Amino acid sequence: MSYFLPESAPVLMAARGLALAHPGIVEVNSAPLYLRARAADPGRRVALVSGGGSGHEPLHTGLLGRGGLDAVCPGEVFASPHNRQIYEASAAVAKSEGVLLVVKNYTGDVINFQIAAERLRHDGIPVATVLVDDDLATDSADSATGRRGTAATVVVEKLLGAAADRGASLAELQELGTRVVAQSRSVAVAARAQTSPTTTAPAFTLEPGDLDYGVGIHGERGTRTIARPAVDDLVRRMTDDLLDSLPEGSDEVLALVNGLGATTELELHAVSSLLHDRLVERGLRPAVTIAGTYTAALDMAGFSLTLTRLDEGWVDLWTAPTETPLTLPRTVRAAGTEAAPADDTTARRPAAATAPAAARTPSGRIVLDRYAEVVAQVRDNLTKLDQLVGDGDFGDNLSGGVRRAVRLADETGIEGTAALAEAFLNDVGGTSGPLFGLLFKDLASAEPGDGQAPSVAALAEAAAAASAAINRVGGARVGDCTLVDALVPAAESLAAVPGGEPAGELAEAPLTTAAQAAIRGALSTASLRPRRGRASYVGDHAIGVPDPGALAVALLFTTLAEVYEPTWATRLPAPGHLTTI
Template sequence: MKKLINDPRGSVREMLEGMVALHPGLALMDEENVVIDASLPEDPERRSVAVISGGGSGHEPAHAGYVGRGMLTAAVAGDVFTSPSVDAVLAAILACAGPRGALLVVKNYTGDRLNFRLAAELARVRGIPVEVVMVADDVALRDSLPREQSRGVAGTVLVHKIAGAAVARGLPLEEVAALARGAAESVATMGISLGACTVPAVGRPGFELGDDEIEFGLGIHGEKGVRKSAMLPADTIVDSMLESLSQALSVKGCRLGVLVNGLGGTPPMELAIVARRALTRLRELGAEPVLGWCGNFMTALEMPGCSLSLMVLDEAREDLLTSPTEVRIWPGSAEVAAEVKSVTASVLDEPLPGADEAGPPCERLQRAVAAVASAMVASEERLTELDSAAGDGDLGASMVRAAQALRKLPDSAFGAPADCLARAGEALRRAIGGSSGPFYAFALLRASQALPSEGEVAAQDWARALKAAGDAIAEIGGAAPGDRTMLDALVPASQAFEAALAEGLDGSQAFARAVEAAWRGVEASARMHPRFGRAAYLGDRVMGVPDGGAEAVAKWLEAIDRSCGQR
């Protein structure tokens, strides 16, 4: 188990201390793991209705992250995935509630249900009015259990927001409780997991999933789901989740709030992909999603996966969900775009000088470019492997995109070598992201300028073009031979090409020498200490592995050499 903790038994307290230390608006009780709104009036007579929630830890930012005006007055934290004690809940009520009373928002798990209810009863005995709202929004078990036995999951956060906003408007306990109950009855949630989480005190994952398996219908405590499935595309997973949700909650013709909740280990990219499909599919089902939230709201430690919550909105709920709150982590806006806006990019695309007068396509140029494209596609796995060892692993995919762009060049691009290189550079600039696109685009542009614009192109011209390409990359990137970059193949190739021509070799023989030199450069790069790019962050850990960019250069030079040998 690898976790940034000290003693697992003290993790909850240390976490709360860190949260309160970061936020001057929060306070932590001395004897209990209870976080309280520090702006609470000392005089109980001046206090509004207190909204208190909580449960086991491990669901952060729930629940302590939602303490603040406009949401929770206090949050009670139990051990990881363990209900807090009756005494802790009672302490929170006594610390926060005045004559106007307290509302307890409770997730429908046995421990939470018992401890919060008993604490509420003990508070009533002391003369404090207390209402309890149970949230049972999970729909995964609706086929086998009655609704009142369903679990409380991420939809609870929306109930927090509604109850807290109602209190901020000065409403009495009975009205706040009624609004919270209405919200709890109008929200449904379905979750999926791509893997398990590890409870610190246990030290091992709660269950196992194969690389190609997912769980549908899990809770938020590291437990298994209702059923396993093979891994599916995100859109298919979302459609399945919405099918379960729409069976439990009628959505057609309704205005909806949509909560896409990460379980702790899912990156924002994937959550946004889920949100994209959810909004689209809901509209197809006749619903009108008008409010939306996407992020980590109620997690299960580091579990990869997400849940999807739908809340049917009326005017009051919509108004309360969008009212301001002082809670830092709550999104400032929840309005959903009625449609995806798009803007057409305006790219200056003037014809290249002389392009209109380009002659018929040169077969040798076409053959060389086609050979380069084929070599890049065939090398995807190898280049990905090399780049994964020393970079971010995207080089193989980038070179495939480059190949696709080269294959789409029109016949008019092959009328003259200079024009061909310039057009190829434009295509790669648009096709490849990251650093490879600008490098190749700049190199090809400079190489094209080194060639004569008309007439025959001699071997010496091609040598000047190859050198110009290397000089351009060095200029824009700041690297030099020996720094473990693509220059460690390109520069030796350029030097060998020029030297062979000076010896009197013909163009084909000289270029073959260039290819040999490029491969020697690739081999040498494995012994070089990286100074540029992502490999520089890894230092000596990449020693022994050739540079992927250098090998890509050697492969396309080799492809050109072979194509020139064809007749």
């Protein structure tokens, strides 16, 4: 985002752009700069005015209009607006009973809004202030400044906007806003700093695998740096911290998951699901759950959680209609209703098939568990390779599918490649998921079902059948830079073994030889110009990068060799070495 701000008057240009996009709602005053609602509700007796540094959009400007704010005063990026902006905007929109100023608790904002308030009072305009100070990370008895104002500002402005449209007085609005602030807390985390508009570099650096806990919306560092936990553990920690800080009260809450600028809707909605579950565990009812980017910190990669304990009537204020550039979700969860469970895979799965005896082989389970270890070890390497030639999802797709297969084996007794086949064919999407499902399905047919090792002949037949099936479905052939470039050499190596002896620790080590052939085939894809899949879109940029799918096939045959030919398999390269370029 920060790469493309105009060099001259970026905030004014953005204000003009917003007004062009919403001509019936927003108008711009350029000197001094403020934005005002074109059509406020005629029932208002008090105008609502807010503002702050730019870079937090859609905060403030997105809530301009009916059901929201009457005027917004934007400062420069991360800088307070000038008191003249606030004074003139407030004077321009003041109603019969004056103006309420909504102020985030930052020193520059507080000083400039208070000076504007003094000027308004001198002119005889009634004025009051609501100070938003919801940030848990800056809640310290040693601080004279107090908590920062962050994403709870969205909740405050929405509820006040609805109350103002209902004709609330200045004193009533100030009292309501003060109560909403008191019953709201927020905390934010970040994995990457925002881009500096002046240097176009991250404003601060974090080591890979670290998070800043307690960051601010002006790009401030967190109060501490922590090793990045699993997301569900992180959400649990943030939720517990918020609930420990919230005052006692109603068990009905509003939960806001807010992106800091570079966090995707996919991530935010997933976090909101985890947050909902944590709140229910703690005996609370999330009547309103919102996920989206509402208070950004330019393009910081992170998110915040805000909880507000709801008093009687506040849900009605939240669901009141608005006509603003930003449309906030207004649907409320009725008492007694819950979201779908986080993982209903088992409930959806057909009676799997109480695994046929042929699928329950001890050796097959060893293969599954070892392949799961290998894939977990190289997931990040495969992701990096796929980012160079595709969309970067292969590592997660493969590891996610393997984890599902392990769960399936634990729950149903299906083992080995049979569990992999069912997991990948039924639950793993994208291009690679179903294709690997076909491969695992054919390989499963080679398992004898008596706890013994599969025969070389059966494996050769299964690998050839899988190659043929993948060709029928997707058209891939050797030389197209796909998983087939590793699968076919392995199949041909197995087929060349005379007599089809069992795959054990034999002098010729057929599985180790097949794994070597698969590895050579996989590595050879680095010299190919891809002709299939997403890698084909990047042309010569893919040259020098081995195909991640082919490497995953090579790792599968390496796993078979490790399980059935442990002595000979020691000559094979380590998985991490094989997947690093």
